[in-house]
Amino acid sequence: MIKICKYLLLSLLLLSGQRVLSENITELPSLPPAQVLLLLSYEPLFPAADRIVTTVQRELSNNPQRDITLHVEFMDSDLQATPEYLKAYAQLLQAKQQQGERYDLVMVAGDGALKLVVAEGRKVLGQAPVVFVGVNDSELIRKLQGQGGYTGVYDALPVYEFMALMRYLYPGFQQLHVINDGLPRSALRMLQLQQAADSLNQKLVVHSLATLSWQQLADELSALRGEPLLLLSAYMDVHQQVKALRESNQFISHHAGSPVWSLSSSGIGDGLFGGVVSDLTDSAEQATGMALRILAGESPDRIAVNWHSANLTLIDARLAAQQGFDRASFPPKTQFINDQPGFWQNYRNLFLLLLSLTIFFTSVGLFIWSEIRRRKFSDQQLDDRTELIKNILDSIPDIIFYKDRRGTYVFCNKQFVSLMAKDPIGRTDFEVFDQETAEFFRAKDKEAVARKHVNINEEWVHSVDGGVMLLETQKTPIYDKRGRYIGVFGLSRDITELKKAQQNLEHIAHHDVLTGLPNRLSLNKKLEYALNMARRGGELLAVIFLDLDRFKDINDTIGHDIGDLLLKDVAHRLHNSVRDSDICARLGGDEFVVVLSRIDGEERIQEKCDQLLQVISQPYSLQGHLLSVFASAGISIYPQHGNSVDELIRNADAALHKAKELGRNRSFHYVRELTDSIHSRMSLEQDLRSALEAHNFMLSYQPQFRVGESVPRRVEALLRWPHPVRGMISPHDFIPLAETSGMIVELGYWILRTACQQFLFWRQQGLMLDKISVNVSPIQISSSFASTVAEIIQHLDFDPRWLELEVTESLMMSGTTEVSQQVCELRAMGVDFAIDDFGTGYSSLSKIKSMPVTVLKIDQSFVRDINDDVNDYEIVRAIVLMAKSLGLTVVAEGVENKEQESTLHRLGCEWVQGYYYAMPMDGEAFYQRYFAELQ
Incomplete structure (x- = not known):
């Protein structure tokens, strides 16, 4: 607009001294220019944003029927599309609306932009029709179709096409490695990828920056060889270290041992090997065509949403050659970038130069000819143009x-x-x-x-x-x-x-929306500054981490509205209880942090902490409710408890948890012992290794009964670890440690050998059981598993039909060749397999019939509430009916009373185990109890 105004004003100033060349403004258009807003979720430098804007501008400018003015707005909300941010950005748009901007149609690009229009847009944009492009949220689109006024092009993530490409290039590959950062923007993409993998029985191995640092990710990727690697999203690691898009792509491609694939065109040709991506140019052209139809008078409700956007297969030709890929190995219609230039590329610039010179000289000639013609009419139209320019400037x-x-x-x-x-x-x-x-x-x-x-x-x-x-x-x-x-x-x-509006947006980015206190981001900046001042002055600095005791009970009993009012009052009291030089912030939920600076002595810190706890404990009157709430506090002091922001906050948080363990409504100063728990796990791993070498484990045995019988026919072997110092350690604590350290393989064979020996002893003493069940970890299933089990059985002269191995649903559903081969070898020997904790995994009932199992064990979580929860009752009933139809045995775990037994028997479940019958016991106690019953 500024350029137009400058041109018009200059024309007004120069009219008295020269004739102005103009012929196109002799007639005013019959219709005013249409105003179109293009609202994008991305930042201006994002490659997809430039592609969409360029395409929309080109298609709109080619419309001969009506002049169109395009307004472009970038939300930069790809990482922070929170409701507060959307509301603040809507206020920013509303402020611009107040300047006179009105839109005949709105085009939105990206999920965040469409969510803004849905949540706040109608307040700002009125009833202007909306055309979307680059939107990946199908549920949001279906919801909007019923409201009217929306249409556009759905940006389907080409996960199935990508899987097809991987199978084309990597025949028989076992697993697909995926890099993800766990941020909200990638949650929908990860869900779609997982659904596609599940439907294709394809295993995914996720390398998540939510739990890994950049260096840990590099170490994992460098070990990959010959397996496909998909970059889904990588922006910030577990330490919140951020890498920009290009830096992240080049970092991953540099450290990866396999070619890096992508579902986005950004980065392909600049480090990434290739991928299947949406054709954003085609989608933007289709969306712009819909917009032109609407501006021509067609109702958006009569224009169907395009659910099938076009896809492209892009490959970096230079990287393909380096990796040994031939062009013929790729599917037809594959597009290559970074290719060797051909004849056209070599002589294109010369051709364009000649064409430009031809056009230039032709234009100059046409210009001179038109200039002569226009000058003949300029004098007659001078007064009219002057008045027109003045009216235009006055209308701005x-x-x-x-x-x-x-x-x-x-x-x-x-x-x-x-x-x-x-x-x-x-x-x-x-x-x-x-x-x-x-x-x-x-x-x-x-x-x-x-x-x-x-x-x-x-x-x-x-x-x-x-x-x-x-x-x-x-x-x-x-x-x-x-x-x-x-x-x-x-x-x-x-x-x-x-x-x-801009100041409000800046305030939201650095302050908690509910209480107005500084948020975590602002706290880190303020605390870093305070630390620098404390270092310079040689002063003490204290971090007090406060948390309300049993705040969840207030939300659950009185309601979240009262809980929010309580948090506001607590924040107000804390803020009014500290000096201007101190810091008071809310981290989220019911967690607050107070930073005390310029402290005279440590005794002053405790006095101030006690004062804050006393202030919080004063009664609150909230909408007719008189409430009392207490708080616990953890204290860390610079420099003895840490020299950095993260260390001080982390240590104060550890002290807070200790204060809660001691009974709440108190404070606790950080001590070194609180972080020693980190070393406890290392110590436990060393003890586990020592216990394995000395065979300090023991087995307990829990009987399994046929309903109505008092003597068991089956038994399950359970591992126990009596630690000489810590006492009996739960398997939930040491089994995961054994799996991650690899000791589970040796431990598992010891369990199998010991359980089989005990079973043979019982039979020799006259206790004739039918079968013993032993749990198997997925880590144990290797290429030598079946042969090792066979050696143990043969060495003990143990009948394989007496042995039943319990495995998880996920292991049986993995479908890997190695697992299937090992299971089939054991089944051929006569060993039975059971699925443990059935119903808690992700297996499909329709696929059970293809599994080589004979027993399904119903998880105790369904049995516990079978008489109180209709959902648990129906799940158990469905499992029993399905198992009977497939000829499988069903064992119900965790039966604790007569009512549960009766219900299970009525549903047709014939085998049960649980505390109602017997608790796990050692081998001698088991023999003495049940052999006596046989006598």
Whole structure:
């Protein structure tokens, strides 16, 4: 708009000295230009954003039926599309609307932009029809279709096409490695990828930056060889270290031992090997075509949403050659980038130069010819054009003015006179404004002249109603044909409301929305500054980590509205109880942090902490509820408890947890022992290794009964670890440690050998059981598993039909060749397999029939509430019916009372185990109890 105004004003100034060449404005268009807003979720430098904007601009400019003005807004919300951010951005748009911008149609690109229109847009944009593109949230689109006024192109993530490409290039590959960062923006993509993998029985191995640092990720990727690797999202690691898009792509491709694939075109050709990506150019063309149809009068509700966007297979030809891939190994229609230039690439620039020269000289000739024609009519149309230009400038809502080289106003539009209540023509700033304002304006004029370029500044002025408004003024020096300075052109826009909206957005980014206190981001910055000051002054600094006791009970009993009011009051009390030099912040939930600086001594820290706890414990009167709430606090002190922000907050948090363990409503100073628990796991691993070498484990045995019988026919072997110092350690604590350390393999064979020996002893003593069940960890299933089990059985002269191995659903559903081969070998020997904790995994009932199992064990979580929860009852009933139809045995775990046994028997479950019958016991106790019953 500024360029148009400058052109029109220059034309007005030069009309008296020369004839203006114009023929296209002899007639005004019958319709005003259509106003179209293009709202993008991305930042301006994102490659997809540039592609969408360029395509939309090109397609709209090619429309011959009506002039269209395109407004482009970038939300930069790819990582922070929170409701608060969307609301604040909507206020920013509303402030711009107040400047006179109105839209006939809105095009949105990206999920965040569509969510903004859905959540806040109708308040700001009215009933303007909406056309979307690049939206991946199908549920949101289906929800909007029922509201009317929405249509567009769905950006389907090409996960199935990508899987097909991987199977084409990597026949028989076992698993697909995926890099993800766990941020909200990638959750939907990860869900779609997982659903595709499940439907194709494809195993995914996720390398998540939510749990890994960048260096740990590099170490894992460097070990990959010959397996496909997909980069889904990598922006921030577990330590919140951020890498930009290009830096992240190049880091991963540099450290990966296999080619890195992508579902986005960004990075392909700049480090990434290739991938299947959405054709955003085609989608943007289709969406723009829908927009033009709507602007032509067609209802958006009659234009169907395009659910099938086009895809492209992109490959970096240079990397493909380096990795040994031949072009013929890729599917047809594959597009290659970074390719060796052909004839056209070699001579394209020369051809374009010749074409440009031809066009240039042709244009010059046409220009001269048209110039002669236009001059014949310029004198007659001079007065009409002058009046037209003046009317156009007067219709612009911004202030427009022109001053000559002496600072005298030569021209201004009506908006200047309306807002200032003064006509400045023929006068200087000193005659129109007060002395201070006039001197400021004159200084900015000189600054623009000195820079010889546009100069932008903000200035406060008094309006006609006596109020104060903030103007954003752009001043541009004007020169004549000889390059001599002749004056200053200015354009001023009222940005008072816009500035307020920007300040509000900045406040939201650094403050907690509910309480107004600084948030975690602001706390880190303020605490870092306070630490630097403490280091410089040699002073103490304390971090007090506060957490309300049993705050969840208040939310659950009285409601979250009262809970929010309580948090506001707590924040207000804490803020009023500290000095201006201290810091008071809310981290989220019911967690607060107070930082005390410039402290005289450590005793002052405890006094202040006790005071804060006392302030919080005072009663609260909230909407008729009189509440009392207490808090616990953890304290860490600089420098003895840490030298960095993270260390001080982490140690204060550890002290807080200790205070809660001691009974709550108290404070606790950090001590070194709190972090020693980290070393406890290392110590436990060493003890586990020692116990394995010394065979310090023991087995307990829990019987399994047929309903109505008192003597068991089956038994399950359970591992126990009596630690000489820590006492009996739960398997839930040491089994995962054994799996991650690899000791589970040796331990598992010891369990199998010991259980089989005990079973043989019982039978030799006359206790004739039918089967013994032993749990097997997925880590144990290797290429030698079946042969090792066979050696143990043969060495003990143990009948394989007596042995039953319990495995997890996920192991049986993995479908890997190695697992299937090992299971089939054991099944051929006569060993049975059971699925443990059935119903808690992700297996499909329809696939059970293809599994080589004979027993399903119903997890005790379903049995526990079978008489109280109709869902648990129906699940158990479905499992029993399905198992019977497939000829499988069902064993119910965790039966604790007669009512559960009766219900299971009524449903047809014939085998049970649990505390109602017997607790796990050692081998001798088991023999003494049940052999006596046989006698």
